[in-house]
Amino acid sequence: MSAEIRVPIEHERDIVTARQRGRELAAAxxxxxxxxxLVALAISEIARNIVSYAKRGEVMLLALEETGRRGIVVIARDEGPGIADPELAMKDGYSTAKSLGVGLPGAKRVMDEFKLETQLGKGTTVTMKKWVR
Amino acid sequence: MTVSDRQRSLQSSMHDMGLTEEAIERRKRIVGLEPADLGRIAAVKDVVARGAEEFMATFFEFLSKLDEARPLVTSHGLLDRARQLKKAHLAAMVQGEYGTRYVEQRLELAQLYARAGLEMLVFLGAFHHLLRAIGSAIMKQFERSPMEGFENFMSLQKVAFFDIGIIVDVLVMERERTIRQQEEAIRELSTPVLQVRDRMLLLPIIGVIDTHRARLITESLLRAIRANRAKVVVMDVTGVATIDSKVANHLLQTVTAARLMGALVIVTGLSSEVAQSLVALGIELSKINTVGDLQGGLEEAERVLGYRLLRNGDALPPPTMTEN
Structure with a gap:
């Protein structure tokens, strides 16, 4: 398996770096x-959440190969405040920050697999996968 | 800059570079500088002190022969300060104290090199010549016990590599800072609002839109609408590869604000990828007028303003009622 790509996320420009890396990896x-x-978009949305809510974190990108199919996995980790109501956060149009509230549900829609793990006061990890069609 | 100003700015640079006492100790460990080295360095203290003037001359003579170092050697202000600092460096190198104060001095000299635009390669060349001069002097002193002289020199060389590590980091950091400033400048320049016809504006957007740039776009567009009394704006996003929810939100707000000022915005050049992204995000764009490509957008804008385009020689068609 190829080496993972790690992009520290703290500033807005890191979001751009993360999604560019994601696009490159997807292309490769x-x-x-x-x-x-779509992969770049999903990365952009979750990296944006890190900058907006957790201040800093990390996006990890990895190429996947399993039972004859190829894909990539994106793992976004932060040690921010966590999400109080994950179910609500996954709803379209819900936002605590006056944004459109489509980031998390949108990212889920464009990826094939999506897992949100969060603990109040501990942080949030989003794991998403997309397979080559 | 007063002495205390300089001190404060050095301290903040130390902080920016993460040069805490722990980090300094770590750097020493990496070059292998140990307590045992201090004794060997003390043994060459006199040789280095005696030859300090000569070693310094070697360093600056090397630089004066290179075109690349001209900004440093031709600016008297910079050169005088560099000589002063280099002399202090040679004295400090053999003092056996390589803590915060010592690193601050290295930082100051490195920042001066960066200001003079000294390339890393040029600095390394000059520093190599300086070390060779010191090495020769030490070997001469220990003519009868060359092994001891060599070991002493090697201990001093650890300090030299400790210094190089700091200087290289500063030069790299300064370069990155320059790149960031240039990026900033490009961003500021890259949101032109162009008048195509009377009361009609074109806003081409190319590259990465982040929130800062989105805000700039909004501001410059609204200002231009007011200044040109614009009625129609064609916003072309052909050159935008990714539009995420935040950027889409900014564009929506820009369109709404423009409408409040009496201008209609026509968005052109949404790529199929971007269109699919926006649909996937579930962003409501029905309030926005979109036209496939820039040409279509300009034609639509002209139609709204009541212009008709005629080829030379074509017969003038009978006037039709326009919407305006």
């Missing part, structure tokens, strides 16, 4: 141009 693993954009 045979994703279509549209899917590269």
């Amino acid at each position: 693993n045979g994703f279509s141009s549209t899917d590269q954009t």
Whole structure:
């Protein structure tokens, strides 16, 4: 398995770096141009959440290969305040920060697998996978 | 800059570079500088002190012969200060104290090199010549016990590499800072609002939109709408690869604000990827007028303003009623 890519997230420019790396990795693993954009979009949304809510964290990107299919996994970790109501946070249009409130649900929609783990006061980890179609 | 100002700015640089006492100790461990070295360095203290003037001359003579170092050697202010600091460096190198104070001095000299635009390669060349001069003097002193002289010199060399580590870090950091400033400048320049016709503006957006740039775009557009009494704005996003929810929100707000000022915004050039992203995010864009490409957008804008485009020689068609 290829080496993981880690992008520390603290400033807005790190969001751009993370999604560019994600797009490159997706391109290198045979994703279509549209899917590269969707992967970049999902990374952008969750990295943006780190900057907005947790101040700093990390996005890890990894190429996947299992039972004959290829894909990538994106893991975003932070040690921020955590999410009080994860179910509500996954609802369209819900936001505590006057944004559109489509980031988390949107990211979930464009990826194939999506897992949100969060603990109040401890932080949040989002794991998402997308397979080559 | 007064002495205390300089001191304060050095302290903040130390902080920015993470040069805490622990970090300094770690750097010493990496170059292998141990207590045993201090004795050997003390043994060459006199040789280095005696030759200090000569060693310093070697360093600056090397630089004066290079075109790349011209900004440093031709600016008397910088050169005088560099000589002063280099002399202090040579004295401090053999004192056996390599703590915060010593690192601050290295930092000050490194920042001066950075200001003079000294390249790393050029600095390393000059520093190599300086070390060779010191090495020769030490070997001469220990003519009868060359092994001892060599060991002493090697201990001093650890200090030299400790110094190089700091200088290289400062030069790299300064370069990164310059790059960041240039990026900033490009961003500021890259949101032109162009007048295409009377009361019609074109806003081409190219590259990465972050929140800072989105705000700039909004501001400059609204200002231009007021200044040009614009009625129609064509916002072209052909050159934007990714639009995430935050950026989409900014664009929506810009369009709404423009409408409040009486201008209609036509968005053109949404790529299929970006269109799919926006749909996937579930962003409501029905309030926005979109036209496939820039040409179509400009034609639509002209139609809204009541312009008709005629080829030279074409017969003038009968006037039609326009919406305005």
